[in-house]
Amino acid sequence: xxxxxxxxxxxxxxxxxxxxxxxxxxxxxxxxxxxxxxxxxxxxxxxxxxxxxxxxxxxxxxxxxxxxxxxxxxxxxxxxxxxxxxxxxxxxxxxxxxxxxxxxxxxxxxxxxxxxxxxxxxxxxxxxxxxxxxxxxxxxxxxxxxxxxxxxxxxxxxxxxxxxxxxx
Amino acid sequence: xxxxxxxxxxxxxxxxxxxxxxxxxxxxxxxxxxxxxxxxxxxxxxxxxxxxxxxxxxxxxxxxxxxxxxxxxxxxxxxxxxxxxxxxxxxxxxxxxxxxxxxxxxxxxxxxxxxxxxxxxxxxxxxxxxxxxxxxxxxxxxxxxxxxxxxxxxxxxxxxxxxxxxxxxxxxxxxxxxxxxxxxxxxxxxxxxxxxxxxxxxxxxxxxxxxxxxxxxxxxxxxxxxxxxxxxxxxxxxxxxxxxxxxxxxxxxxxxxxxxxxxxxxxxxxxxxxxxxxxxxxxxxxxxxxxxxxxxx
Ligand SMILES: Cc1cc2nc3c(=O)[nH]c(=O)nc-3n(C[C@H](O)[C@H](O)[C@H](O)COP(=O)(O)OP(=O)(O)OC[C@H]3O[C@@H](n4cnc5c(N)ncnc54)[C@H](O)[C@@H]3O)c2cc1C
Ligand code: FES
Ligand code: FES
Numbered sequence: 001x002x003x004x005x006x007x008x009x010x011x012x013x014x015x016x017x018x019x020x021x022x023x024x025x026x027x028x029x030x031x032x033x034x035x036x037x038x039x040x041x042x043x044x045x046x047x048x049x050x051x052x053x054x055x056x057x058x059x060x061x062x063x064x065x066x067x068x069x070x071x072x073x074x075x076x077x078x079x080x081x082x083x084x085x086x087x088x089x090x091x092x093x094x095x096x097x098x099x100x101x102x103x104x105x106x107x108x109x110x111x112x113x114x115x116x117x118x119x120x121x122x123x124x125x126x127x128x129x130x131x132x133x134x135x136x137x138x139x140x141x142x143x144x145x146x147x148x149x150x151x152x153x154x155x156x157x158x159x160x161x162x163x164x165x166x167x168x
Numbered sequence: 169x170x171x172x173x174x175x176x177x178x179x180x181x182x183x184x185x186x187x188x189x190x191x192x193x194x195x196x197x198x199x200x201x202x203x204x205x206x207x208x209x210x211x212x213x214x215x216x217x218x219x220x221x222x223x224x225x226x227x228x229x230x231x232x233x234x235x236x237x238x239x240x241x242x243x244x245x246x247x248x249x250x251x252x253x254x255x256x257x258x259x260x261x262x263x264x265x266x267x268x269x270x271x272x273x274x275x276x277x278x279x280x281x282x283x284x285x286x287x288x289x290x291x292x293x294x295x296x297x298x299x300x301x302x303x304x305x306x307x308x309x310x311x312x313x314x315x316x317x318x319x320x321x322x323x324x325x326x327x328x329x330x331x332x333x334x335x336x337x338x339x340x341x342x343x344x345x346x347x348x349x350x351x352x353x354x355x356x357x358x359x360x361x362x363x364x365x366x367x368x369x370x371x372x373x374x375x376x377x378x379x380x381x382x383x384x385x386x387x388x389x390x391x392x393x394x395x396x397x398x399x400x401x402x403x404x405x406x407x408x409x410x411x412x413x414x415x416x417x418x419x420x421x422x423x424x425x426x427x428x429x430x431x432x433x434x435x436x437x438x439x440x441x442x443x444x445x446x447x448x449x450x451x452x453x454x455x456x457x458x459x460x461x462x463x464x465x
Contacts, residue, residue: 005172005215006172006173006174006175006217007173008173010173011173011174011175012175014176030173031173031174031175031176031219032170032171032172032173032174032209034170034206034210037170053169053210053211054207054211055203055206055207055210055273055358056358056359058270058272058358061272064275067247067275067276068271068272068275069272069275069276070272070273072210073202073203073206073207073210073273073276074202074206074276075176075202075206077176077178077221078199078202078221078223121271121272124271125271139271140271142270142271142357142358143269143270143271143272143273143357143358145358
C-alpha cells in the first residue's frame, strides 16, 4: 500500500485519441478511467455492460485492435491510438449482423445481460475460425458467463450465424 | 468499484521506465497488460500514486528462437505466445499459454506481468521452472539474469529490486527425446487453477535420463519438486516409479485452504496431475501428438 493518497483533482488528465466503431474520438480522461466507463459514460454507448467487479463475467467484452478484451480491466489511456469495436458497431446500415439475427432467431438469450459480451466473443471467434466445432465454440465463449440460458441456444445461434456468414 | 486516483506515465524505452520507477519510488507500479494489477486496483487492494506503462516499449514483445535458445520478451501476451511458432514446436508452452484464464485475459496479460505478480496461482513461473528458464532483468544497477527457480520469493514478492523490471525470459530448446506437458485443473475458464503441474522428461526408450517437475497453485510460491525428479531420474518408467514420483511431489507441496478446495483435495489433485503430466510427456517423447490444457468442469 502506498502512503500518499491522491485526490482526483491533483492528477493530470491525459489526452487520448481512439476510434470506436469506425468513428474517431479525442478526449481528456482521468488516468483511472476504465475503457468501459469511457464507452458508457463519455460516449454514451451503453450496449457494453458491466456485470461484475472481478474481471470474471465477460459482459463488458469489446474488441480492441481486433482482440477480445474485458473493457472493465483496460484503462481508457491504454486504448489510446487503438480501434475499438462494441456491440453497437455490429449492425451495418440498419441491418442486424448475422450473429445478432441468429441470437434472435435461435433464442440465444433470456434476460440479455450477457448478450453484448457473448456477441463480441463470438464475433472474435468467427473472425479467426469461420467454421468452429461445438468444442471450439465452447472455448470461444469460455470467458463469458450466462446465468440464464444454460448456453445451449447460444451455441446453436453461433453455429447458425457461422453458416450464414459462410453463405451455406 | 473503480481504482483510486493515480498519475499515468508512458515509458518509451526500458531506460526511461527504469528512470521513472526509480524516481517515483515506493508508490509507483509498472503496468503491462493490467490483468493482475487493475483487478487489484479496482478492489482498492493497492492504491499506487503512479503507474508507469511499459506496454508501448518497442521490441519488448518479441518471441524468437536462436542457437538452440528460446527468448520471449516480457510484453509478449499469453495469446500471442499461444499462436507462436514456439508454441507449435514446444507443446508444453502451448499447454500453458492456452490454459491461462480465458480469451479476453489472454489477449492482454503478459508473461512478464505474470512472473512479476508473484502470485502463486500464476502459471508461467511454474512452467518456466519446469523448463529451467532464466529471467532477464534491467534496473538502476544494470542488467542481470536470474534462474526462474526462486524468482518468486514469497507470496506477491519477487527478487526484483526497486526500479528494476523484467525484460524477458529464455530457456534452452528441448532436445531430441525430451518433451513435456503442463496440466492444470480449475473450476471454470476465468478462474485461476486449483493446482497445476509441469513435467519435462528426457527419455531413452522407457528409461528416464532427466526429469523436471514444478507445481503451481500448490503453496505460497511455485514449487520445484526436486525429490520427485530424483525418483524418476535414471529409472525405467513403470507404475511403482511413477507412484513414488507423484508421492514425492505431493510431499513437496503445501497447498492452502481456500475457496478452490481443501489441502487434502488439492493433494489428491496434485497426485493425479503429476501422473497425467508424466503420461502425456512420455507419449510426446515417443512422437505422439497429445492435446492437453487446463481442465475445467
Ligand atoms: C479472470 C482472470 C483469470 C486469470 N487466470 C489466470 C490463470 O489461470 N493462470 C495465470 O497464470 N494467470 C491468470 N490470470 C492472471 C493473468 O495471467 C495476468 O495477465 C498476469 O498475471 C499479469 O500479467 P499482466 O501483463 O496483465 O501484468 P500487470 O497486471 O500489468 O502487472 C502485474 C504485476 O507485475 C508488475 N509488472 C508487470 N510487468 C512487469 C515487468 N516487465 N517488469 C516488472 N514488473 C512488472 C506490475 O507492476 C504488477 O505488480 C488471470 C487473470 C484474470 C483477470
Ligand atoms: S464487467 Fe465482468 S468481466 Fe468486465
Ligand atoms: S441471458 Fe441472462 S445472463 Fe445470459
